[in-house]
Amino acid sequence: MIVGKLVRDRIPEIMRQQGKDPEVERISGERLRRALKDKLVEEAEEVRQADDIAEELADVLEVVDALIEAYGLDPGEVDLARADKKAKRGGFSRGEYLIR
Numbered sequence: 869m870i871v872g873k874l875v876r877d878r879i880p881e882i883m884r885q886q887g888k889d890p891e892v893e894r895i896s897g898e899r900l901r902r903a904l905k906d907k908l909v910e911e912a913e914e915v916r917q918a919d920d921i922a923e924e925l926a927d928v929l930e931v932v933d934a935l936i937e938a939y940g941l942d943p944g945e946v947d948l949a950r951a952d953k954k955a956k957r958g959g960f961s962r963g964e965y966l967i968r
Contacts, residue, residue: 873910874903876930904935 874895883890895903908931915924936943958964 874900874907901935901938904931904938907931908935 880890880892908928911924911927911931915921915928918924933943936946
């Protein structure tokens with residue numbers, strides 16, 4: 869287990885059950901928001917490298933949900949912003965790859 873990173877809430881408990889002695893610090897505020905952003909990048913990289921991406925996408929969605937909460941956003945507002953952006957600029961379903 870890599871130290872110095874944000875982990876899921878039950879990971880320290882699971883480590884203790886395995887006979888390990890993790891040192892844990894609870895973070896909040898800006899430090900938590902920064903750690904969640906770092907975690908999102910980490911999980912996105914795992915999606916990139918995975919053959920079976922379902923579990924990795926689940927991790928990404930979990931981090932996105934935590935970011936929404938950490939910033940005090942309304943999930944409905946985020947969905948509306950997503951829909952608005954999709955209506956104005958499109959989604960990614962056609963696979964448009966810009967060459968120049």
